[in-house]
Amino acid sequence: MTFKLSDQHTAKHILKKIRELNLNLRIMHVCGTHQDTLVKHGLDTLLQECNVEMRQGPGCPVCVTPPREFEEAKILAKEGCVIAVYGDVIRVPVEGGSLADLKAEGYDIRIVYGAEDAVKIAKKTHKPVVFMAIGFETTAPSTASVLLNEPPENFYVLSCHRYVPPALDALLGMGELKIDGLIDPGHVSAIIGLKPYEYLSERYHLPQVVSGFEPLDMLVAVLMIALQIKKGEARVENEYKRVVKYEGNIKALKILNEVFQPSDAVWRGLGLIKDSGMKIRGVFEDHDARQVFEDRLKVLDSIEFKEPFGCRCSEVIRGLLYPQECVLFGKVCTPTRPIGPCMVSVEGSCNIEYKYGRLNVKLSSNRS
Ligand code: SF4
Structure with a gap:
């Protein structure tokens, strides 16, 4: 069975069920798609x-x-x-x-x-x-x-x-x-x-x-x-x-x-x-x-590798940070001039947020 978001009635019904459970949750996924x-x-x-x-x-x-x-x-x-x-x-x-x-x-x-x-x-x-x-x-x-x-x-x-x-x-x-x-x-x-x-x-x-x-x-x-x-x-x-x-x-x-x-x-x-x-x-x-x-x-064994200066991809990858919380996001770092890999890859969080124009979307945490 293939679902479509156009089935808004079902989507609203599921969201209502989730809301009725009255929980406060943080859910992680590990997939660019x-x-x-x-x-x-x-x-x-x-x-x-x-x-x-x-x-x-x-x-x-x-x-x-x-x-x-x-x-x-x-x-x-x-x-x-x-x-x-x-x-x-x-x-x-x-x-x-x-x-x-x-x-x-x-x-x-x-x-x-x-x-x-x-x-x-x-x-x-x-x-x-x-x-x-x-x-x-x-x-x-x-x-x-x-x-x-x-x-x-x-x-x-x-x-x-x-x-x-x-x-x-x-x-x-x-x-x-x-x-x-x-x-x-x-x-x-x-x-x-x-x-x-x-x-x-x-x-x-x-x-x-x-x-x-x-x-x-x-x-x-x-x-x-x-x-x-x-x-x-x-x-x-x-x-x-x-x-x-x-x-x-x-x-x-x-x-x-x-x-x-x-x-x-x-x-x-x-x-x-x-x-x-x-x-x-x-x-x-x-x-x-x-x-x-x-x-x-x-020769690489003796080299200490550094992340790009100012880039917070490591925290984005661990789910600690939303792309919009990186000060470089959308200003210094864009898909045409990426600073870190998360802005390059089509599966990277920063690239996805940028692609859909969500430069100023505020996603906040209500969890500790
Ligand atoms: S890829 Fe760009 S926007 Fe994303 S964390 Fe690195 S510097 Fe910030």
């Missing part, structure tokens, strides 16, 4: 009138990729590799210049739509081609599939893929922000299913609902969380049953596990998180850029 739906349809302001505060957490893969990984790609470009990246990745500001700046200097950096495009480039050149693989469990299977299909010898993957549940655990464990419920990401959940979130509900007594992306999906997900809280429950429910199965996508999980293994990884805004990175397994080491070019990347 969810944030787009919330902002595009003004759902966050409607929910605020029902005493439900919505926060976006670390749900933008480009935003959480730390500066070091962009520097790795820059070093390899300067070493003569072709760097294949997604369109928004190239514009992420990095100290000393973005990948787009390097491209302007004449280095071979190309925009691709996925790993398969990078393989096509590798087939047409003798130069080493490095695919900067950014994304969560949603996009990682396509990278894995390429590595399983005997790519050309000159094709390498710089794995910046990450697992979502360990980041949620790390964020909740920090305890900086009291969160009453989580809306789990629909696309990631279509791959991993519900089970990987269950320990979070047990550990933090936290209701979670996997939600779809239509406005009414999200309102229903909020109502489901509110009902769990009213009953004192804390479990993982599935609002997005038309796409997400409890066990996830078995085939995609199989290839994911065949190619990647969990490893500790740094997330922008969250620091080092145990077992949250996808490391390429040894059997594919000939295509692992970090293994093959290890000597050239070593």
